[in-house]
Amino acid sequence: MKTSFDLIDLFYISPIIVLFLVSLVPILSKVLNGNKEPSSFFSVFIPVCGGLAAAVLSVGASLYIMGDPNIKSSPLAFSGALIMDGIALWTSFLVSIILCVIILISKENPYTKGKQFSEYIFLLVNSAVGMMIVAWSNDLIVTFIGIEVMSLCLYILIALSNETRHSKEASIKYFILGSFASAIFLYGIALMYGTIGTTYIHEIVQGAREIISINRVFLIGTGMVALGFAFKVSLFPFFNWTPDVYQGSGTPLTTFMATGVKVVSFVAFLRFMTTDILGGVHSEAFITTLQWMAVLTIIVGNVAAILQDDLKRILAYSSVAHSGYLLIGVIVAGADGGQSIGASGVVFYLFAYAIMTLGAFAVVSVLEKDTDTPIKVDDLKGMSSRHPLLALAMCVFMLSLAGIPPTLGFFGKFYLFSAAIAEGFFWLAVWGVVGSVISVYYYLRPLVVMYMSDEAGAGIVDRTPATRFAIVIMALLVILIGLASEPFYMQMQASVLSLY
Amino acid sequence: MAGDSILFYALSFLIIYFALGVLMNPNPIKAAFNLVLAMVGVAGVFFHLQSGFLGGVQLAVYAGAVMVLFVMVLMIFDLKKERDAFSQGFLGNIGKLLAAGIVVSLVINNVILSSDLQLATSNAAKAESGRDTTKILADLIFTEYVFAFEVLGILLLLVAIGAVSISRIKGGTHADS
Numbered sequence: 001m002k003t004s005f006d007l008i009d010l011f012y013i014s015p016i017i018v019l020f021l022v023s024l025v026p027i028l029s030k031v032l033n034g035n036k037e038p039s040s041f042f043s044v045f046i047p048v049c050g051g052l053a054a055a056v057l058s059v060g061a062s063l064y065i066m067g068d069p070n071i072k073s074s075p076l077a078f079s080g081a082l083i084m085d086g087i088a089l090w091t092s093f094l095v096s097i098i099l100c101v102i103i104l105i106s107k108e109n110p111y112t113k114g115k116q117f118s119e120y121i122f123l124l125v126n127s128a129v130g131m132m133i134v135a136w137s138n139d140l141i142v143t144f145i146g147i148e149v150m151s152l153c154l155y156i157l158i159a160l161s162n163e164t165r166h167s168k169e170a171s172i173k174y175f176i177l178g179s180f181a182s183a184i185f186l187y188g189i190a191l192m193y194g195t196i197g198t199t200y201i202h203e204i205v206q207g208a209r210e211i212i213s214i215n216r217v218f219l220i221g222t223g224m225v226a227l228g229f230a231f232k233v234s235l236f237p238f239f240n241w242t243p244d245v246y247q248g249s250g251t252p253l254t255t256f257m258a259t260g261v262k263v264v265s266f267v268a269f270l271r272f273m274t275t276d277i278l279g280g281v282h283s284e285a286f287i288t289t290l291q292w293m294a295v296l297t298i299i300v301g302n303v304a305a306i307l308q309d310d311l312k313r314i315l316a317y318s319s320v321a322h323s324g325y326l327l328i329g330v331i332v333a334g335a336d337g338g339q340s341i342g343a344s345g346v347v348f349y350l351f352a353y354a355i356m357t358l359g360a361f362a363v364v365s366v367l368e369k370d371t372d373t374p375i376k377v378d379d380l381k382g383m384s385s386r387h388p389l390l391a392l393a394m395c396v397f398m399l400s401l402a403g404i405p406p407t408l409g410f411f412g413k414f415y416l417f418s419a420a421i422a423e424g425f426f427w428l429a430v431w432g433v434v435g436s437v438i439s440v441y442y443y444l445r446p447l448v449v450m451y452m453s454d455e456a457g458a459g460i461v462d463r464t465p466a467t468r469f470a471i472v473i474m475a476l477l478v479i480l481i482g483l484a485s486e487p488f489y490m491q492m493q494a495s496v497l498s499l500y
Numbered sequence: 501m502a503g504d505s506i507l508f509y510a511l512s513f514l515i516i517y518f519a520l521g522v523l524m525n526p527n528p529i530k531a532a533f534n535l536v537l538a539m540v541g542v543a544g545v546f547f548h549l550q551s552g553f554l555g556g557v558q559l560a561v562y563a564g565a566v567m568v569l570f571v572m573v574l575m576i577f578d579l580k581k582e583r584d585a586f587s588q589g590f591l592g593n594i595g596k597l598l599a600a601g602i603v604v605s606l607v608i609n610n611v612i613l614s615s616d617l618q619l620a621t622s623n624a625a626k627a628e629s630g631r632d633t634t635k636i637l638a639d640l641i642f643t644e645y646v647f648a649f650e651v652l653g654i655l656l657l658l659v660a661i662g663a664v665s666i667s668r669i670k671g672g673t674h675a676d677s
Contacts (some may be wrong), residue, residue: 005646013647020654027661078647119665126658133651142648149655156662164670191607220607 009077012061012084013136015054015092016129019099022050023125026118043118044107044466047125048100054132055096062089062495076138080200083138086495087347091135091267094354095260099128101358101474102256104466109365111161111250120160127153127256134264140189140199140225143268144182147232150264151178154257161250163371170248177231177241185228191221204275212280222277223286229272232265235327236296239320243304246316251368254312255361258319259354266326270346273334290331291428297324298435305442311364311375314442315357318401321439322353325432329416332423344493345419351492352400352412355481359474360397363390366460366467380446381453387460390468391450393475400478402443403436408478411485507548515541523596528574532567539563553634 010017026043030036037043065071065084074085082088102124106112112120130149137143155175161167193199195218196207211218227238234242246254278287301321308314326349333342367375384391400409413436417429481488518541521534539562546555641649667674 079644081645081647116665116668119661122661123658123665126654129654139648141645142651145648145651145655149651149658152655152662153658156658156666159666160669162670217607 005078008075011064012075012077012082014061015057015096016132018050018053018057019096019125019129019132022047022053023122023129025050027122030118037115037117040107043121044103047103047121050125051096051100051103051128054099054128055093058089058093058096062086062093065089066495076202077136080202081139081142082133082136083202084136086492086497087267087270087343088136090347090351090492090495091264092132094263094351095128095131095135098256098260098263098354098358099125101362101470102252102260104470105255105362105365106250106252108461108464108467109250109252110368110371111163111167112252114162116160120157123153123157123160124256127157128260131260131264135267137268137271138201140192140201140272143272144186144189147185147265147268148182150261151182154253154261157253158245158249161253161371163250166248167250170245173241173248174245181228181231181238184224188221188224188226188228191217191224195221201271201275204277209276209279212277213282216282219282219286225272226269226290229265229269230293233262233269233323233326234297234320235323236293236300239297239300239323242320243308243313243316246319247310247312247374250371251312251361251365254316255358255365258315258357258361262319262323263350263354266323266330266346266350270330270333270343273330274343278331278334287331287335290327290334291425294324294327294331294428295431297321297327298431299324299438302435302438302442305439308442309376309378311377311379311446312361314377315360315364318439318442319357321435322357322401324435325349325413325416326353328420328425328428328432331428332420332425335425336423342419342423344489344496345415347496348489348492349412349416352408352478352481355474355477356397356400356407356409359393359471359478360401362467362471362474363394363397366390366464366471369459369461377446377449380450381455383450383460385454386456390460390471393471394450395447396475396478398443398447400482402440404440406479406482408482408485411482411489415489504548508545511541511544511548514538515545520597520600523600524593529571532571532574535570536563536567539567551633553637 025046026038029038029042061084065075074083076083103121106120106124107117127150130146130151130153133146134143134150137146151174155171155178158167158174159171189199192204195215196204196211198204208218212222231238246258249257277283298321301317301319301324305314305317305321308317326346329342329346329349331342333346336342364375367379380391380394383394396407400407403409403413405411413432417432420426420429420432515538518534518538522531522538525531525534539558543555543558543563546552546558666672669675
């Protein structure tokens with residue numbers, strides 16, 4: 001009887017084992033405690049510790065792999081189901097950190113705190129488990145299962161909100177559209193398996209370039225899988241759900257979707273596009289379509305954001321626009337078979353984007369008094385005089401999202417667009433810059449309102465120390481990693497390329 | 501091989517016929533029964549491909565258990581309003597047919613245009629008798645696909661807890677007021 005996995009495989013997946021076990025703690029203590037909500041020691045402290053442990057274990061796995069001279073290429077785990085390369089480990093580290101911040105925000109946000117918080121934490125942590133599976137997956141079937149674990153948790157989490165109307169609408173909208181996209185994704189996998197005979201990425205790489213040139217069924221299969229990803233990361237024709245769902249969900253969940261879901265979906269998308277499917281004879285049309293999608297996503301996201309007044313909706317459209325920038329990096333990495341600087345540019349941008357978006361949404365969260373009053377831009381009025389530290393932090397996030405030096409967002413865009421120019425996608429970089437210039441308008445509006453108006457807007461909710469702590473940490477990270485971006489990026493590039 | 505082809509096309513015709521029935525039928529119960537028949541057809545295709553285990557599972561789990569639940573839920577709810585909302589008469593049906601037709605023709609067109617259609621030869625297809633496929637399937641689930649299999653266990657736990665907690669939210673069927 002052949003064995004299918006070793007102990008080392010269990011070590012590689014230890015972050016998700018830890019997270020799954022930790023997710024059971026609050027709900028179990030609720031059951032044992034006669035259906036009473038457990039104290040925040042069980043429902044916040046232990047899950048956050050679990051998230052930090054998962055982050056440490058990801059780094060540990062990375063150090064182990066790089067320290068072992070016997071490991072030449074990226075190790076596969078569970079007979080090829082998972083791959084432990086640099087991208088996978090950086091992403092699982094990032095997802096763990098995002099999870100910790102989201103737990104802290106959730107405890108203090110009116111949408112999510114209160115009754116059923118332990119069920120909420122259970123689903124939230126397991127959603128992060130699904131995210132890590134998506135990020136590590138080397139098998140399209142496992143990617144699909146990971147996406148489902150992640151999304152099913154989110155559909156339920158959105159519906160669990162304390163707000164009774166818009167969250168239910170957002171949940172059912174996301175559920176219907178998401179299951180439709182999943183069905184198309186799965187059909188695409190079936191068509192690919194029918195032609196190339198495997199669902200493993202490392203085996204698809206070997207035959208993809210040849211088979212896509214002669215086989216149209218394979219081409220349409222890849223198109224359908226790409227479409228499924230395009231929905232998840234909200235690219236141009238498939239982005240319409242994003243503003244509605246982001247606005248209707250509780251702010252912590254919006255943050256989780258805008259950071260975690262987007263990061264891992266882009267990582268899986270990147271893996272899929274770097275299987276050399278863009279190198280075939282008929283792939284010109286594929287590349288052209290993707291380029292148009294990138295350009296239109298950037299334009300539509302940025303222009304629509306200008307017209308909004310609701311702060312969450314502005315950030316939702318801005319996240320659509322950022323998907324467009326990231327797609328540029330994915331195209332660049334795909335056109336070069338994944339060996340280029342494009343891949344590490346995308347990972348660095350995802351890092352930057354996740355940190356600054358986390359911070360910006362946390363500021364929105366700290367302004368929310370109850371679930372019935374959405375936060376408008378005007379609610380930020382006079383924030384600089386009453387809460388100078390938070391206003392300064394918001395300022396940092398907005399400038400970083402707009403891509404103004406020396407913040408993290410600038411260097412993210414810099415590496416992304418310079419990779420595009422190096423690979424000959426000059427006009428894509430131009431559109432990216434044009435989009436960034438448009439975006440400056442709506443990113444600076446909150447700053448103008450905060451610093452140049454003396455009227456009093458919405459007050460900051462008291463008793464939100466953890467969220468404020470998270471905001472300050474994120475702002476410091478944006479500045480510090482921004483200033484030290486060169487060595488940070490080099491480190492990331494080294495680990496991404498060495499483990500490829 | 502003519503007999504095989506005839507059987508395959510007959511089954512495909514039935515599946516597509518009943519699948520269209522699901523879309524076109526304004527009465528949800530009738531649509532559900534059409535779905536049962538479509539699933540029986542799919543089970544027939546599995547048997548035809550000599551994977552008896554999958555066919556059996558398809559019959560027992562989907563056509564049997566899942567559909568019974570489906571029909572039961574449909575009967576619990578009063579669906580009069582939904583029926584009016586979802587069946588938009590002749591034009592609506594034309595739209596549904598067109599949408600289905602576009603997707604199907606896209607796939608068929610590409611199948612025909614493909615100069616060289618390679619077909620995967622998986623382990624399951626090579627096996628002769630039904631007992632072998634069951635054994636191969638079990639082997640694969642607990643060796644090669646053990647990770648995916650275990651994650652599906654987590655998925656089921658999530659859905660169970662999620663369903664309970666959704667029924668307990670404000671306005672849910674089991675909300676404690």
